[in-house]
Amino acid sequence: MPRKSPFKIVLTEDEKMELERMARKYTGPYFTVVRAKIILLAAQGLSNKVIAERLDLPRQIVSKWRKRFFEKRLDGLSDNPRAGRPAQFSPEEVVTVKAIACELPARKGLPLSRFSRGDLKRYVEKVGLISKISAITIWRWLRADAIKPWQYRSWLFPRDPQFSAKADPILDLYQKISQGLPLDAADYVLSTDEKTSIQARKRKAETDPTSPNRTKRVEAEYERKGALAYLAAWDVHRAKIFGRCELKTGIKSFERLVDQVMSQEPYRSARRVFWIMDNGSSHRGQPSNDRLTKKWKNIIPVHTPVHASWLNQIEIYFSILTQKALTPVDFKSLSELEDRILRFQEYYGAIAKPFKWNYTREDLKKLMTKLSIRPEWKTANAN
Numbered sequence: 336m337p338r339k340s341p342f343k344i345v346l347t348e349d350e351k352m353e354l355e356r357m358a359r360k361y362t363g364p365y366f367t368v369v370r371a372k373i374i375l376l377a378a379q380g381l382s383n384k385v386i387a388e389r390l391d392l393p394r395q396i397v398s399k400w401r402k403r404f405f406e407k408r409l410d411g412l413s414d415n416p417r418a419g420r421p422a423q424f425s426p427e428e429v430v431t432v433k434a435i436a437c438e439l440p441a442r443k444g445l446p447l448s449r450f451s452r453g454d455l456k457r458y459v460e461k462v463g464l465i466s467k468i469s470a471i472t473i474w475r476w477l478r479a480d481a482i483k484p485w486q487y488r489s490w491l492f493p494r495d496p497q498f499s500a501k502a503d504p505i506l507d508l509y510q511k512i513s514q515g516l517p518l519d520a521a522d523y524v525l526s527t528d529e530k531t532s533i534q535a536r537k538r539k540a541e542t543d544p545t546s547p548n549r550t551k552r553v554e555a556e557y558e559r560k561g562a563l564a565y566l567a568a569w570d571v572h573r574a575k576i577f578g579r580c581e582l583k584t585g586i587k588s589f590e591r592l593v594d595q596v597m598s599q600e601p602y603r604s605a606r607r608v609f610w611i612m613d614n615g616s617s618h619r620g621q622p623s624n625d626r627l628t629k630k631w632k633n634i635i636p637v638h639t640p641v642h643a644s645w646l647n648q649i650e651i652y653f654s655i656l657t658q659k660a661l662t663p664v665d666f667k668s669l670s671e672l673e674d675r676i677l678r679f680q681e682y683y684g685a686i687a688k689p690f691k692w693n694y695t696r697e698d699l700k701k702l703m704t705k706l707s708i709r710p711e712w713k714t715a716n717a718n
Contacts (some may be wrong), residue, residue, distance in 0.1 A: 340398065342405035344377040351378070353409060357494055364672065373400050424465065428475050432459055434486045436477055450484040452477075458566045490704060496641040499703055505645045505646050510692060510695060521606035526648040527568040528613060529584045530656075533676070535560035535666040541567060542665050553663045561669045565656075565676055566592040568610070569649045574687040575684045576652060578680050580673040589617040590626070611637045611647060651690055655683065 346354070357371035370392060371676045383401065387394040403411035428527040436455055440447035442641030447454060452470035459465050459473075477483070495501065504513070511518045518524070536557040543552040566588060577596045581588040593610070594656050602608050610627070618627075624636045639646045666672040 340377075340383050340401055342377075342401050344375075344401065344405060347376045350409060351375075353524060367412070370400050373397050374404050374412070377401050377404075397481075398510060408429055408717075416522065421644050424468070424472075426628050428465055429462060432473060432476060433480060435459065438472075449487060452485075454482075456678055480652055491642050493640060493642065493703075495642075496523045498640045498643070499696075499699060500642060500646075501638065501640040502646055502699055505611055506694065506696045506699060508611065509648070509692045511572065512617060513607075513609070519599075519606070520610070521604075522608045523573070523607070524571040524573055524601060524611065525602075526611045527592070527618075528644075528647055528649045528653070529589070529615065529617065530560045530565045530567070530653050531584055533661065533672065534562045534664060535563055535669050535672040536664045537667045538665050542663075551663075560666065560672075563673060564588065567649060567680070568592060568596050569651065569652050571611075571648055571692075574689045576680055576684045576687065580676060580678070582619055584615075586617055586626075593627060593631070593634075597634065602633075605633055607635055608633050609635045609637050611639065613639050613644060613647060614641055621642075628632075633693060648692065652683075656680075658694075659683075 342645075354371045354375050358368055358375060360368065365432045369392070372390060372717045373386055373396075376389065377397075377427075378385075379597070381389075383394050383397040388394075388396045388602055390397070399402055405411075432455065435443070435458065436450055442453070443458065444455070445458065450458075451453065452474045456468055456470045457474050460467065473498065507513060507515075511524075513522070537560050538554040540554040542554070543549075545551045563694075564584045565578055566581060566583050566584070567576060569576055577592070577594060581591070596602055599609065614620075617623075619638075626633045627636055644650050654677060656676070660675055666675065
């Protein structure tokens with residue numbers, strides 16, 4: 336018979352919440368996450384053997400932490416003090432090194448944009464904070480708090496004072512709502528934009544396809560064969576893609592795309608067709624709205640706020656197109672590039688499904704509230 340643990344785990348609500356928090360903390364040490372998952376599964380009544388199989392652990396490890404938790408609760412998931420020589424570095428030194436890692440090197444007078452482990456080692460030794468230390472030790476200290484000064488991400492705060500007022504209607508349309516009322520069967524939502532300067536580059540040697548134990552090989556040198564623009568519109572709820580290639584963008588090019596879509600059913604006879612677009616010069620402002628609505632009475636232009644391309648679902652399709660059809664760039668001519676784009680459009684249209692868009696105006700409201708209390712927000716909006 337399978338062995339049954341004598342340590343039955345029953346969690347309080349507070350313990351369950353804390354364990355779930357630990358299990359979700361991807362920046363925390365891996366062993367902490369695993370221990371929390373062991374106890375959560377044990378609380379579901381699973382045996383040590385089943386838990387071990389699910390988490391790919393030895394059964395003895397599961398048994399150990401189940402018992403430790405049963406005897407000491409949450410405190411039992413911490414490591415016991417270990418024997419051995421005293422720590423070589425004081426807690427004050429560890430904290431100071433972590434604090435330095437969280438500063439910009441330029442503020443320390445260093446000609447660096449970001450710290451590496453080696454840079455931190457040299458700096459703390461040079462200023463006499465620590466006489467000698469290894470870069471691995473510094474990395475271990477930083478890893479404990481998920482500090483990675485060698486990494487960075489770009490950010491851009493919304494600078495449009497009407498950001499929410501412009502973004503909310505778009506988020507509602509993605510949820511099939513307009514002005515608080517549900518869209519009906521005769522309403523359609525299209526997301527549109529232009530992908531500019533798509534280059535045709537002819538490689539100076541033929542591309543070698545993948546073979547066993549060898550990746551695809553693409554010649555680094557190339558000849559430029561020109562560039563074109565791709566204008567597209569994505570039907571958000573029907574997962575239909577429409578597009579055309581042009582030598583350049585502009586008002587006329589964009590209007591040709593609109594005519595291409597609106598001249599066919601169901602859009603020609605629709606009650607309302609919402610066109611979500613950014614503020615590019617081809618379709619910016621009231622003059623553009625007037626041109627569109629004069630020719631197509633059922634069009635309702637909807638403009639995104641400035642610096643909000645993430646609100647426009649067509650950008651998701653452009654990303655898919657780039658990854659699957661346009662990279663690595665290897666086209667002998669513009670006609671070959673255009674053929675690839677339009678054939679991929681047909682290929683994708685046959686298998687496409689609506690994008691799973693879960694971001695709502697409530698999520699945006701929470702984000703804007705969070706940003707408004709940050710000093711960077713106040714600085715960005717003051718300029």
